[in-house]
Each structure stands twice: as structure tokens, then as C-alpha cells.
Amino acid sequence: MATTPVLPLSSVDASAQHTRSISPMLRSPLAFLALLAVSVPPPHASAQGGGAPSEGLTLFHPVLSTTTYLIDISGSIVHTWPGTFRAGSSVYLLEDQSLLRATRGQPGPSGGPAGIELVAWDGTLLWRYLDPSPIVQRHHDIEILPNRNVLTIAYQIMTAADAIQAGRNPATIAGSSWTPDSILEIQTTGPASGDVVWEWHVMDHVIQDFDPTKDNFGVIADHPEMIDINFPPTLVTGGDWNHTNAIDYNAELDQIIISPRNQSELWVIDHSTTTEEAAGHTGGSSGYGGDLLYRWGNPQAYGAGTVADQRLFGQHNTQWIDEGAPGASNILVFNNGLDRPAGPFSSVEEIVPPVDAQGNYTLMPGAAYGPASPTWTYQAPNPTDFYSHIISGAQRLPNGNTLIDSGTQEWFFEVTPTGDIVWEYFPSIPGLTHSRCFRAERYQLCLPPTSTCQTSPNSMGAGATMGWSGSSSHSSNDLVISVSGAAASQPGVFYFGDQAVQLPFGDGMRCVGGTVHRLPVQLTDPGGDAAFEVDFEDASAPTAIMEVGDTWHFQFWYRDPAFGGSGFNLSDALEITVCN
Incomplete structure (x- = not known):
């Protein structure tokens, strides 16, 4: 299903701005309360799964x-x-x-x-x-940790002379700079500051067999945990040797996965190390310090294969599949297909890393890391219809579908496990020469309730305003709606409906329409405040009709004889979308 981008909406949908007059009987407060007693369940969002997109x-x-x-x-x-x-x-x-x-x-x-x-x-x-210093420059991806620290990929600014001393072939360096990648963990220390509390550097884990008079000389095939500084053996311009473009963190394993595009591999390292251990070859839960624990995609990079064994081609968005989604703890990657021998097409690959009973990655001496092939792959029926040679990403969704961003095609689409496209979107932002996106991510998000409509002056002052606490999560079932600034010690009613309107009513503005439902009458306190605990689970509660995906509009009607006029008024409104 193709969808057309819609420009940002105002807080109240213009399509709901009804201009019809109010029936004379509805100008009476009692008639209005009688109207609120009507309770007809509205239609609900369709169930997800099968061939449907993930909400x-x-x-x-x-x-x-x-x-x-x-x-x-x-x-x-x-x-x-x-x-x-x-x-x-x-x-x-x-x-x-x-x-x-x-x-x-x-x-x-x-x-x-x-x-x-x-x-x-x-x-x-x-x-x-x-950036913390002139010799470090962050780029591409970031990752939030459970402790709210942030991991970021960063260039380590070095010179060509540094690379040559480390064993790089001088004929494959253009220019005077060398910018291998590193990972920094940043702890917030203030609104515009942070400290680097952990770091890992590629250059601490390189090996070379080019020049025995330089550092790091050794047999590459004997050390798959190390990174060949001369791979790939192509000319590096501007020092960008690795071009790492993705980072993800696995809290259960305390490991980090990154995507060095120029090596056409994914690498896994241990995060349980200290910074000192991360610079060496021992320590941490794995005992390997900052050396690679696992790598996949291109065995040529460590002397264990040929071009025929290469599986990744300029990949992006390497990640562990989230808990709660099919394939959790497997690795998902957008395989761009850059310079793929079979032709220019992209694919999404899911792999199952080989581990033993203790959770250690396994490797036979002299062999390439498994698996030999992905456990799941998506490519277009006509492969070249789906191709983005740069940027792009993929995400496994809770219903088993996979969301894909084909960046250069400016195309988001969702596929089922069998490869059927069930949703697509073409971002098109006015004023841009193109709307390419590095990545797209789907969230099962509980949007905060938003204030809509307008309040009107009353006997207490500027008018009554709606508030809330808790969340709109159906499973949490902790939403409390409230009103402040209504008339003091007066009866009132929270009510809700499935449409937003703006119609003069009494001394205020009626903001809720469609099928409306009233909640129990209550008395405001001496400050003009009242609150109601919304219950999604009690079948006898009026709010039990609310289901995940529904959007409802809440308002508070109250008597206000001290203000004069009609003797009753209304607050502003809250728009609430129920989430899982």
C-alpha cells in the first residue's frame, strides 16, 4: 500500500472543524449530560499479524x-x-x-x-x-546504554606516517592523514558537556605481514582476532580506512557490534573490559581484551577465504534483533551489495552466530567464522529493483515483519517473513533536493497526551485546563486525567469522544464530538481541581471500550454559577492515543 507524505498537522485536525450550529436542546446543561450518557462502542483498529503491517x-x-x-x-x-x-x-x-x-x-x-x-x-x-578533542571526530552512529551513557563511533585522527609505522603499505595511502575508527563511551556531566569513560581503538588490534621491520608483524591467518591493516589492499583517500557506519549494544552479553563498511564485515567486541584492557589482548569477561570476539561477512579479511566466500558488500545497520521480536539475539544487517559480483542489488540478511554451551563464539582453526549462509534473506523478486549502494537499514518488528529503508531509493517498506510487501512510504520533504534517509526505525510508542482546543475564562480566572499523569499504555493501565482551574467546589463531568470539534457551548468551547461517553459526576475541590483514574481493564468501566490504537478526546464540563452567563463552562481538551 503506497502512502503519500502528509505535512505536519496542527493540534486539531482541520477536517474536524465542524461549523454546523448546535441544536437548541443541546444548549441546556441537562440535555448535554443526557447526550453524554449515550455509549456506543466505536470501531477499533484492525488486528495485526499475518499480512498486515506492524503497528x-x-x-x-x-x-x-x-x-x-x-x-x-x-x-x-x-x-x-x-x-x-x-x-x-x-x-x-x-x-x-x-x-x-x-x-x-x-x-x-x-x-x-x-x-x-x-x-x-x-x-x-x-x-x-x-567532539572531545582535535584528534577525535565522531561520525555516523550512536547507541544509548542502559546507564544512559552514549556509545559513538569516532575517527582517531592520525598521520600517514603512523599508519606506515604500524605496517600499512605506503603505496595504498593517498595524502598525509590516517583516520582509523574508535568507539567512545560518553557520560553526561552537564547540559553541554560529557566525559569519555571508556574507549576502544582499531589501531590497538592491528596485524600486518607486509613489512617485518615495522610494528605488528605476524601471520594474519593465525590471528582472526586481529585486524589486517592492509585489508582491503586498495588506495585509502583521506585516511578513511574502516568507515564504520553502525554500532549496537547487547546488554545481556555486554558486547558491542560494529559495521566497518570498507572491510565488508561485522565485528563483535567485549564491552566488559576497562579502557586499559580494551587496548590489549587479555581481560574482560571474554578474556580477550579488546580483540575481536567474532567477525562475519568477508573471510578474505583474515586469510580464511577468497572473494567467492565474501557475503557482505558495503553493509550498514548491523544489529542484534531485539528481545520480543522473532529471531531475538540473531544478527540482522542491511547488505548494500556494493560491488557485489552477482550484480548491483541489495538484500537484508539474518544470521545465527555459532556459539558453544558457554556462549563463546566458535571457530575451527584455519576456517572462516560461520554461518556459511544466512538463516533468512530478503531480496526483491527482480533483485535490481531493490538497490541502495550507500546508507540504508533494516529492523525486525515484533510481529516478525522487517522494516527496510532503501536509502538512495527514498523508500521505506515492510516485508513479511515470506517477502510480501505489506507497507511502504516514500519520504518527500519540500525544499530538499532529495529525501534520502540514513535509517528508519519503527517504535511501539506511547505518545504523550496532547492539549487541544481552548479554554475559556471562568470565576477562577483564565479557565480550566486538562492534565494527565502516568501513560496512555493499555498494559500499564496507570493513566490519570485531571483538571485544574475549574470553578471551586462545583459538580463536573469528564467525558470523552472519538472526534475533535470546536463549537461554542455555554460559556466555553465544546471540543469533543462523535460518539461521546460520560464518566461519573464529581465535585471539584476548593482550588477547582479534580482527577479521574482511567481503567482500561475493568469491563464495567466506561473507559474499558478503549483499545490499543484508538484515539480519544477528553474534556471536563463543570457548573460555574458565580461567573454568570450560562452557568456552566468547559476546559480545554486532551487528545489521547492508547498504545500497547
């Missing part, structure tokens, strides 16, 4: 844009985070609904001086981190 909201940031977008399954933009800098390159939504965003300064290779931002749902900048 959720999709996050993306075009590489030329300064704005991050969140869309629903229909393609409507439900939220944006405008910014100052372009993407550099990845963006993530966190559990508290804040946005962790890698940004790109000018100049800067997929990162640069702008660094990393943490942005609240309302756009407030909570944290900005810049």
Missing part, C-alpha cells in the same frame, strides 16, 4: 534536513523535532520519548563538530555534546 510510529531524518520526523502507519506526520544541524546520521527515540540525535556540522563526515543532541518531546534541547 507503531516510524522515525526518520533526511540527511539534508535539520528536522526529524515521526509518522504513523498511514503516513501522516504526527510529530517533528526541528533543529539547527543536519543529520549526522542516526536518530533514536528513547523510552522517556526524548530524541537522541547525531548531528552534522560543516564540514564534517556524517557527524563532525555538531556532535550529539538529546532533545525533549517538546523540542527543548537537554544536552549537546561536541
Whole structure:
């Protein structure tokens, strides 16, 4: 199903701005309360699974844009985070609904001086981190850790002379710079600061068989845990030897996986090490220090195969499949297909790493790391119909489908395990020469309730306003709606409906329409406040009709004889979408 991008919507859908007049009987408070007693269950979102797309909201940031977008399954933009800098390159939504965003300064290779931002749902900048020193420059991907520290990929700024001393063939270096990759773990110390509390560097784990008079000389095939500084044996321009473009963290294993594109491999390292251990070959839970625990995709890189054994070609977005999704703990990767001998096409690969009973990666001496082939692959029926030679990504969804971003094709699509396309979206942002995206991520997100409509002055002052606590999660069942600033010590009613309207009513504005449902009458306190605990689970509760995916509009009606006028008024409204 193709969807057309929709520009950001206002807080109240214009299609719901009804202009019809109110029936005379509805001008009476009693008649209005009688109307609220009607309770007809509305239609609900269709069940997911099988050939249906996975519910959720999709996050993306075009590489030329300064704005991050969140869309629903229909393609409507439900939220944006405008910014100052372009993407550099990845963006993530966190559990508290804040946005962790890698940004790109000018100049800067997929990162640069702008660094990393943490942005609240309302756009407030909570944290900005810049590169820690002139000899380090972050780029591409970032990853949040359970302790809220952030992992980032970074270039280590070195010279060509450093590379030659480490054993690199001088004929394969163009220019005076050498920028191998490293990983930094950053701990927030203030709104514009952070400390590097752990680090790992590729150059601490290199080997070479080119020049016995230089450092790191050895037999490459005997050391698959090491990285051949002369692979690939191609000319490196600008020092970008590895071009690592993805990082992911496995909390259960305390391991990190990265994607060095130029090696056409994925690498797994131990994060349980100290920084000192990460620079060496012993220590950590694995006992191997910072050496590679596992690698896959191109056995040529460690002397265990030929071009015929290569499986990855300029890949992106290497990751462990999340818990709760089919294939959890397997590895998923977007295989771009750059210079693939079989032709220019992309694929998505799922692999099962070989481990023993103790959880250690297994390797037969002299052999290549398994598996010999992926456990699942997606490629288009006509392979060249799906091809993005750079950027791009894939994500396994809870229902077993896989969300794919074919970056240069400006195409997001979702496929079933059997390869059927059940959803697609073509990002097209006005004003950009193209809308290519580094990645797209789907979230089973509980959107915070949003204020809509308007309040009106009352006997207490500026008017009554709706509030909330807890979340709109059906499974958490902890949502509390509230009102403040209504008339003091007066009866009132929370009510809800499935449509947003704006109609003058009494001394205020009626903001809820469609099929409406009333909650029990309650008395405001002397400050004009009241609250109601929403119960999704009690079948006898009016709110039990609310199901995951439903959007409802809440408002508070209350008497206000002290204000004069009609003697009753209304608060503003809350729009609430129920999530899982």
C-alpha cells in the first residue's frame, strides 16, 4: 500500500472543524449530560499479524534536513523535532520519548563538530555534546546504554606516517592523514558537556605481514582476532580506512557490534573490559581484551577465504534483533551489495552466530567464522529493483515483519517473513533536493497526551485546563486525567469522544464530538481541581471500550454559577492515543 507524505498537522485536525450550529436542546446543561450518557462502542483498529503491517510510529531524518520526523502507519506526520544541524546520521527515540540525535556540522563526515543532541518531546534541547578533542571526530552512529551513557563511533585522527609505522603499505595511502575508527563511551556531566569513560581503538588490534621491520608483524591467518591493516589492499583517500557506519549494544552479553563498511564485515567486541584492557589482548569477561570476539561477512579479511566466500558488500545497520521480536539475539544487517559480483542489488540478511554451551563464539582453526549462509534473506523478486549502494537499514518488528529503508531509493517498506510487501512510504520533504534517509526505525510508542482546543475564562480566572499523569499504555493501565482551574467546589463531568470539534457551548468551547461517553459526576475541590483514574481493564468501566490504537478526546464540563452567563463552562481538551 503506497502512502503519500502528509505535512505536519496542527493540534486539531482541520477536517474536524465542524461549523454546523448546535441544536437548541443541546444548549441546556441537562440535555448535554443526557447526550453524554449515550455509549456506543466505536470501531477499533484492525488486528495485526499475518499480512498486515506492524503497528507503531516510524522515525526518520533526511540527511539534508535539520528536522526529524515521526509518522504513523498511514503516513501522516504526527510529530517533528526541528533543529539547527543536519543529520549526522542516526536518530533514536528513547523510552522517556526524548530524541537522541547525531548531528552534522560543516564540514564534517556524517557527524563532525555538531556532535550529539538529546532533545525533549517538546523540542527543548537537554544536552549537546561536541567532539572531545582535535584528534577525535565522531561520525555516523550512536547507541544509548542502559546507564544512559552514549556509545559513538569516532575517527582517531592520525598521520600517514603512523599508519606506515604500524605496517600499512605506503603505496595504498593517498595524502598525509590516517583516520582509523574508535568507539567512545560518553557520560553526561552537564547540559553541554560529557566525559569519555571508556574507549576502544582499531589501531590497538592491528596485524600486518607486509613489512617485518615495522610494528605488528605476524601471520594474519593465525590471528582472526586481529585486524589486517592492509585489508582491503586498495588506495585509502583521506585516511578513511574502516568507515564504520553502525554500532549496537547487547546488554545481556555486554558486547558491542560494529559495521566497518570498507572491510565488508561485522565485528563483535567485549564491552566488559576497562579502557586499559580494551587496548590489549587479555581481560574482560571474554578474556580477550579488546580483540575481536567474532567477525562475519568477508573471510578474505583474515586469510580464511577468497572473494567467492565474501557475503557482505558495503553493509550498514548491523544489529542484534531485539528481545520480543522473532529471531531475538540473531544478527540482522542491511547488505548494500556494493560491488557485489552477482550484480548491483541489495538484500537484508539474518544470521545465527555459532556459539558453544558457554556462549563463546566458535571457530575451527584455519576456517572462516560461520554461518556459511544466512538463516533468512530478503531480496526483491527482480533483485535490481531493490538497490541502495550507500546508507540504508533494516529492523525486525515484533510481529516478525522487517522494516527496510532503501536509502538512495527514498523508500521505506515492510516485508513479511515470506517477502510480501505489506507497507511502504516514500519520504518527500519540500525544499530538499532529495529525501534520502540514513535509517528508519519503527517504535511501539506511547505518545504523550496532547492539549487541544481552548479554554475559556471562568470565576477562577483564565479557565480550566486538562492534565494527565502516568501513560496512555493499555498494559500499564496507570493513566490519570485531571483538571485544574475549574470553578471551586462545583459538580463536573469528564467525558470523552472519538472526534475533535470546536463549537461554542455555554460559556466555553465544546471540543469533543462523535460518539461521546460520560464518566461519573464529581465535585471539584476548593482550588477547582479534580482527577479521574482511567481503567482500561475493568469491563464495567466506561473507559474499558478503549483499545490499543484508538484515539480519544477528553474534556471536563463543570457548573460555574458565580461567573454568570450560562452557568456552566468547559476546559480545554486532551487528545489521547492508547498504545500497547
